Amino acid sequence: MEKIRAYCLTEDPRLGARVEEIRVRDYRRMPDSYFKLRLAAAALGIDDTSAAGRRALRHAVTHGNLRAHFTAEELAAAGIREASGEYPDKGKQPPDPRLAKSLAALNNDGNNREPTGDNHAFAQKLASFSNIEQALGYLRKRLPALKGMKLYEFLADIGYPAALPRSETQRLLFRLGLLKNGPDARARSRRLFFQTVERIARLSGAPMAEIDMFLGLYSGAWRSEHVDAVCALKPRCGWCAIRDHCIHLKYHEESNSPRETEPINTWGLDERPREKLLRGCELTNAELLAILIRTGTRRKTAVDLARDLLKKFETPTRLAAASPAELAAMPGIGAAKSATIIAALELGRRAWARETDERDTLPQTNSSKSIFEFYRARFQNETQELFILLMLNIKNRITRETEISRGTLNSSIVHPRDVFREALREAAGSVIFVHNHPSGDPTPSQDDRVLTRRLAEAGKILGIRVTDHVIVGAQRYYSFSDNGELE
Ligand code: SF4
Structure with a gap:
């Protein structure tokens, strides 16, 4: 509360005078006319803090059926002149029976009609209630012109220790974790609100009306030209003096904090x-x-x-x-x-x-011997000729193998286009061909030689070197490279 008060007073130092006024106000010493005027203002919804409001209030109490409830002394004490000269009696105001009844009740409550009487029965009755709920119950019965929020406004107007349970103020207290939400929150919220404000007032030693004013200014319930509401509908948590105590901020830190980096x-x-x-x-x-x-x-x-x-x-x-x-x-x-x-x-x-x-399924080196040893076991039971392409990277490491053809091998079946399509796709630096002779004799046939020459020439054109062509037999192998048949 101290921080909220300090923020509001820094924004508008004139509030200091208002605070003094609130602190010296004592509803038990108010004259009868004051209660009646406050009742008329609250019941008619007139805010008489402005000149226009004051004019409207004067007009209301000096015309129609309300005039009968004010004595000339009461009007004079309130600074209101008789209607005759200043206010033409239009005589068109419809009578307000509930307001008239309420004003009559106030008159009957007074056992001392002196304007400054400090033993006014109405004020004494109010003072006898230990909590606001009882005071509200009494007012509802005695002053039927007041309903809902008008009851609270009247109480606050006459200086009774009451805060107005406006939604903005309740929202602020809720964000601070002082009011709870829940299924029966609506039913409990008013009572909890009064208890909370009473507690704040007790702890801070300030009158309820003062607490109400500062909470109202901070939450936007009270409008002011000079004080910008911090915890309004869109809270400005970056400016908030009480952010360390805010439960709402803890849960919404993510959305309220500045970005760490630009998007x-x-x-x-x-x-x-x-x-x-x-x-x-x-x-x-x-x-x-x-x-x-x-x-x-x-x-x-x-x-x-x-x-x-x-x-x-x-x-x-x-x-x-x-x-x-x-x-x-x-x-x-x-x-x-x-x-x-x-x-x-x-x-x-x-x-x-x-x-x-x-x-793990490739030969570990590109030597003809290691290739023979790797494929010998694999080709052992093959009854057909298999033509395999081994692709090597630029470091001469075998990276992949693929089967090009299966069956009787001749130069027309194994076409360079099929062989080098795979090698180009793999971005191979060089290639080795491996094929088996199911007969077990690795001696190359004429077709094997023709095919090897064709493939080597095609590789030269494409920039993919044919490193070797190994024919795997049962116990032996034939390497075109070892035998000097490949450059
Ligand atoms: S931190 Fe934000 S939400 Fe919490 S009280 Fe302050 S302004 Fe309101």
């Missing part, structure tokens, strides 16, 4: 991860992960979220081992993004596993 779509094209990937640039782990995450949150970009993930799981390997629930529990990730990350990492794992499996 990715405001970055330069050469900095955005997706554009970098498409241009073939090398990306960091966080950038690769950000491409999978796709979108950030209000506060963080996808790259920030990726960094958070890598900070938590330390390495991509540990990230790949994380469960979907662990990933989804990270702020800003959720189920959809965690599924994308897991799917991408699983694809990567499968691709890597396949590469490893393939490596």
Whole structure:
């Protein structure tokens, strides 16, 4: 409360005078005319803090059936002149029976008609109530012109220790966690509101009306030219003097906090991860992960979220081992993004596993002997001729094999187009051909020689060197390279 009061007084120092006025106000010492005027103003919904409001109030109490309830002394004490000169009696105001009845009740309550009587029965009756609920019950019966919020306005107007349970003030208290929500909140909220404001008043030693004014100014329930409401419908939490105590802010920190970094779509094209990937640039782990995450949150970009993930799981390997629930529990990730990350990492794992499996099913070196030893067992039971293409990378390491043909081998069946299509697709630097002779004799036939020459010439044109052609027999092999038949 101290911080709210300090904020409002800094914004508008003139409120200090208002506070003094509130503190010296004592409804038990108010004259009869004052209660009646406040009753008329509250019942008619007139705000007489402005000149126009005061005019409207004067007009109301000096005309029609209300005039009968005010003595000339009461009007004079309230600074209101008789209607005759200043206010033409239009005589057209419809009588307000409930207001007339309420004013009559006030007159009857008074056992001392002196304007300044401090033993006014009405004020004494109000003072006898230990809480506002009882006071409200009494007013409802005695003053039927007042209903709903008008009851509270009247009480606050006459200086009774009451705060107005306006929705803005209640919203502020709710955000601070002082009012609770729940199924029976509406029924309980007013009582809880009064209890809360009473507690604040007790702890801060300030009158209820003062608490009501400052909470109202802070929450926007009281309009002021000089004080901007901080905790209005759209709270300005960055300016808030009591943000440390706010429950609402804790739950909405994400949406109220400033962004840590600028959104990715405001970055330069050469900095955005997706554009970098498409241009073939090398990306960091966080950038690769950000491409999978796709979108950030209000506060963080996808790259920030990726960094958070890598900070938590330390390495991509540990990230790949994380469960979907662990990933989804990270702020800003959720189920959809965690599924994308897991799917991408699983694809990567499968691709890597396949590469490893393939490596185990290939000859370890490109020497003719090692190729013969590798394929001898495999061709052992083959009854047909198989023509296999081995593809090598620029480091002369065998990276892949593919079967080109099966059956009787001659130069018209194995076409260079089929052979080199695969090699080009693999971006191979060189190739080795392997085929078997089911007879067990590896001696090359005339067709084998013609085919080898054709393929070597085709490779030369395409820039893919034919390193060897190995014919695998039962116990022996024939290498075109070892025998000097290939350059
Ligand atoms: S931190 Fe924000 S929501 Fe909480 S009281 Fe202040 S302005 Fe209101």
